[in-house]
Amino acid sequence: QVQLQESGPGLVKPSQTLSLTCTVSGGSISDGGYYWTWIRQHPGKGLEWIGYIYYSGTTDYNSSLKSRATISLDTSKNQFSLKLTSVTAADTAVYYCARISLYAYYVDYWGQGTLVTVSS
């Protein structure tokens, strides 16, 4: 059973960088059948895809965030990470790490999510 767990600060100051890490267990991020992705959900709202990384290091991002978001891999730790620069209150959300199955491009496993609040 694959499990994903987000970790990182729950409070970030405006203009600073949000940094989150996702630790994957029960499966390898070097498995070529999946994208490793970040998705966020603003309080009481819908879901917004942030971006993904493939085991090869290939990335893609939501165009609305592309200039601020960076996703990276650490295969030695079976982790992937998100950095979001120049945050504002609009970046306050629950951040999920998740796995996208390339069989039919659906999310088959989600982390529990972590609330990140942007506030001074």
Next chain:
Amino acid sequence: EIVLTQSPGTLSLSPGERATLSCRASQSVNSKYLAWYQQHPGQPPRLVIYGASSRATGTPDRFSGSGSGTDFTLTIRRLEPEDFAVYFCQQYGSSPTFGQGTKVEIK
């Protein structure tokens, strides 16, 4: 970017009733890449349907998905107490997008 519009925003029904949820895309979606998720408060979403009509592992057979092109439907044949939740559709064209969700609440 493909925009998904879900309707209604809220569905008020009683246990045992039938729920019909709609997801309309701004342009044609490959049915293979259309999924539905269920989310309870404080929990991450859970995959219910993928490929527009295939039930995910653990999804009861009272759930069914249908549709093609720009119009997709999730039907819950007889609502059980655990089915009251928010449902999101999701497509994967050049990049994934989600609908805004339909809340199925107890009437």
